[in-house]
Amino acid sequence: LKPESRCKLISWLIPVHKHFKLGFESLCLAINILDRFLACTPVATDCFQLVGVTSLLIACKQVETRPPRVKQLLALCCDTFSREQLCNLECIILLKLKFQLAAPTINFFLQHFSLLQVADGHPSDADLSQASRSLAVAKGIAELSLADYAFNSYPPSLMAVCCLALSERMLSSERPISVQSSGYCESKLQECMDKIDLLISLNRDSLHRLLPNELPEKRMDVDN
Template structure:
């Protein structure tokens, strides 16, 4: 299941008008949009996964990249949220660069391109489980999520499976909060990663 959500870490080479930096800028902006709309964390992680999986298959021109971003966020909201932002709000936050019809057209293309597969394990899913195993406190949890959220923007992080990103974020946060390495056998058992694999 985790493999199906992984994205080739070199997919941007087949895009002719966008690059890794533009992807990072888009995701940074979507993180802000996510907070502005007070969306759930799951929605943000799914949004990023959908963007990358869509861009593997479809070449996108740079003037449509933001449209891809807001539309994947709309799809992720429909999947994760109880209350979904209306299309007009997403158009407004995009500075009216696109029409309602633009969003609905690309949404249809995305759904078909992704073969209706919106249920994928993201780093967030693993974070929730691994943090319980790590018996985390609020400080450790916040730092872990900050670290793994920072990974969303970085194209190079696509080469790591979501579970490894989550485990490494928690391990790094533990080292920072505790001032020493603390990867317990329980953490190792629940994550399937040893301390050496996280270094």
Template structure:
């Protein structure tokens, strides 16, 4: 039996027994923060809400964009973390894969997903009456509670999804490189662990926030979006100090290749370029939001 069996970590790894054994062995050599990263990095493909609108006859990409933009505003108004907002969108999208939702119930799905996310992330969740009032009391408490139960059942209570907020926080706090040794990925610490300053981090966060509301980015894994958002932010601010790969002295594998290790090299490069170009276009269409930070 693994030494980590009683901790519940093995239950968080959606992997074959052989891969679980390898990962738990690797996790024993890491500290808590590194272990969280490895687990989330491994699991993000299992929480990807790919083509979540494919079976939704009444919900369009435009409707989703409006609702997510509203949820972003709500999370700010309620002073919730960006993690809660990202998790709420993931919960909502994964539920849309399982169940058809009527257009007039879509907003209820959004606030219910936010409530579930805050229960997972925040110390204190918003009051149900508070959330319902934000919907102009168009729904009842009973409707929200019934939908909450349905969401949890359809998702099998799997709520610990990797999010943009998680990877953004980790990558900006840990400008580290990675090298592959056989089947395991080892971290290579750098001298400067505070490369990302507030303007760069804020802009990268804004780019991630914009991608959250755009259905185009549902096909990319969160770590991929964050990495490309960091590159876009660096290019926009024209700062060399914010470039993660510049500080990876001695690494045999860059952060880019680590995040794209599921793909052949040529596919990884194309995916990175495609995501980066999509983000640049998204920023160009939302210049008013980032203008103050990209002008001298």
């Protein structure tokens, strides 16, 4: 699978997951399942879309209380594929991955590092509000990176702490996260943050569209 084809597929999956109002964890896990399956199984180009929606369905069954129906997913593919094809591929993916579906996603680590920030002491309502805003912006930044194969070389924990650090810089947070708490060396952190920073600068308009409506009430400094 070429990076361009992967980018196109994931760029299509992102609005699909929003169409069904799915959680960010479902999207992250779906992409993890997709990447692991494609890494060990050759797939014809005309089946990429089917692999994408099947991976999303499997992820939703792990995360969501009400996953989308097969019929709904097939409709988004313009009924190019049959129910039997999707169900057969679901079995193939499960067998190829040996039913090992759980994975530490970037969303998991975003939640983890965000909770660490407010776990010490007795955070005020303002601190909790700031942490919530930073997490929302960090998820928007992380979503931008999902389709870019270049970021696959970084562990999800490193991506998460860098996304949070950049989101807090954009929001001018008074209590920024300590990136050293992640355990990564300074050079690795800076390398990853520089690449994400470039991604943000190239996608300013897209990032603002990814954020919840209530966040722009405080203008973010994306050029800082």
